[in-house]
Amino acid sequence: MDLADETGIESVTMRALGRRLGVEAASLYNHVAGKDDLLDGMVELVVAEIDLPSGDAGWQDAMRRRAVSARAVFAVHPWAAALIDSRGRSGPSSLEYADRVLGVLLRAGFSPGTAANAFLALDSYVYGFERQRSNIAPADDEDSTAVAQEVLSAIPEGAYPSLARIATEYAVTPYDDAAAFDFGLGLILDSLGALLD
Amino acid sequence: MDLADETGIESVTMRALGRRLGVEAASLYNHVAGKDDLLDGMVELVVAEIDLPSGDAGWQDAMRRRAVSARAVFAVHPWAAALIDSRGRSGPSSLEYADRVLGVLLRAGFSPGTAANAFLALDSYVYGFERQRSNIAPADDEDSTAVAQEVLSAIPEGAYPSLARIATEYAVTPYDDAAAFDFGLGLILDSLGALLD
DNA sequence: ACCTGAACACCGTTCAAGT
């Protein structure tokens, strides 16, 4: 995980990992069944870093907290969302996580079917947002208004008028990642709340 | 794309593609700059297969149509969502797509900032759902109630009580993929509608 | 203008041989 954090998930090869550990790549096979096993283990460990929801402060608050926690984990481990999405979530900590989320929703009064759909909708959004964000958001040290300015000037005259209007907006108002995430999350939680009434 | 559809995206290697085309792998470099260029081209082509929204029938309907169209494309090209998410969306057809979606939202009365957030929320959900679905949904030819039955019997006595309750539900009621997708999409569209009033 | 053959620097993985 340290190696992935520092040099990117694509540079996590058995050979590079061996080098990092001062050992030959072949030696790793005494400790993991193969690279798939290694990646599954990473998924399991990174999922365990996401705070489990407790229903104490209301279900909406619990869902919001876990979404925010997941985002914090993705900030530390930029490879996490893609890796989790591309592999199953069948380890013990993934199951524990699902059980706790569903428990909060069931206790809140959602039927089993609706709780399952709500969980799926929320996680689709949380993981999906991270995947989009990693493609469009400027790097931490970049000025989002400058990026928008650039995009704007790269658009040919008359082409993509709506895109140009949005870019014009963001050339003035900085893009707020957390606010954008919260906007979508709020949409889902609001509708779920209305459903419960 | 045919090769990816038939044997999976991970089997799309320059060598396999060359074999498919009756040519050496090295020959491909006369037509694409490299594998990245090839994958970017695939993203561009597959995005072009998603129906562009027209605002004629109302913005909610337009958004729903494009989401359903994206899902239909993912059904034909199971590798598409992951590939699009893992690479940028900066080709002409991606830009055209974004422009059209944003145009519908702007004309519906959303401010530029809100339109951008709404677009991001919707696409996060649509792409995110596909990624989750590909992990949890049973294959087309599998009986979802049988799968739920299996999951249920694999859960140790007393562990994961909420998960067990959900599995019990799905052991009786078949899992409906389209309904689950529509549930989450409806949550977002409903809240966006309320925002507009 | 396009293709081929051969090469290079990489992968994951296996396995006999060492300690």
Add this chain to the structure above:
DNA sequence: ACCTGAACACCGTTCAAGT
């Protein structure tokens, strides 16, 4: 019980040589 060296079957990519 764990590690190493060497090997195998793969990758993407380059480039001189062909037509």
